[in-house]
Amino acid sequence: MKIVKHFSFDSAHLLDCHDGKCQNLHGHTYQLEVEVQGPLIKSGPKAGMVLDFADLKQAVKQQIVDHLDHAFIYDVHSEKESTIAQLLQSWQMKTFAFKGRTTAEMLSQFIFDQLSTKLPISRIRLYETPSSYAECNSPSSKETSDD
Numbered sequence: 001m002k003i004v005k006h007f008s009f010d011s012a013h014l015l016d017c018h019d020g021k022c023q024n025l026h027g028h029t030y031q032l033e034v035e036v037q038g039p040l041i042k043s044g045p046k047a048g049m050v051l052d053f054a055d056l057k058q059a060v061k062q063q064i065v066d067h068l069d070h071a072f073i074y075d076v077h078s079e080k081e082s083t084i085a086q087l088l089q090s091w092q093m094k095t096f097a098f099k100g101r102t103t104a105e106m107l108s109q110f111i112f113d114q115l116s117t118k119l120p121i122s123r124i125r126l127y128e129t130p131s132s133y134a135e136c137n138s139p140s141s142k143e144t145s146d147d
């Protein structure tokens with residue numbers, strides 16, 4: 001059985017060295033879908049659930065949304081992005097240090113890995129724009145081969 005919950009957060013970023021408009025500072029209202037797979041709980045207050053949606057909400061909020069929402073997400077390996085982050089930090093503005101390029105793909109892998117330490121996550125999908133998303137699946141939850 002699978003359950004899915006949707007989340008949303010707003011972040012600013014840029015892609016240093018991008019060969020298009022995304023080299024400029026800009027923002028996204030990211031839409032995040034988190035899927036959890038597992039058997040139904042058999043008894044007690046959570047009977048008939050894979051995981052209580054409220055518990056899923058709290059975990060995603062604490063581990064992901066609270067850190068990324070209204071933050072400048074920057075690649076710690078980029079001098080340009082780190083310089084912007086230092087300036088924002090000097091004004092007590094919110095930043096999030098990311099160990100990689102802040103693409104939808106890299107962010108979705110990070111979110112998947114973070115959440116997987118606490119929950120049986122089977123898939124996450126991160127929409128950067130309404131028409132663009134990256135998806136990260138647990139190998140064990142794949143229904144088809146690797147293609």
Ligand SMILES: Nc1nc2c(c(=O)[nH]1)N=C([C@H](O)[C@H](O)COP(=O)(O)OP(=O)(O)OP(=O)(O)O)CN2
Pocket residue numbers: 015022026102103104105128129130131132
């Ligand atoms: N494979 C990826 N390609 C791009 C990424 C990414 O994370 N992975 N990111 C960007 C930029 O961050 C950019 O903000 C998004 O680009 P784009 O989809 O072109 O933006 P639009 O506002 O034009 O989106 P629409 O949904 O088409 O309006 C670039 N590429």
Ligand SMILES: [Zn+2]
Pocket residue numbers: 013022026027028128
């Ligand atoms: Zn972007």
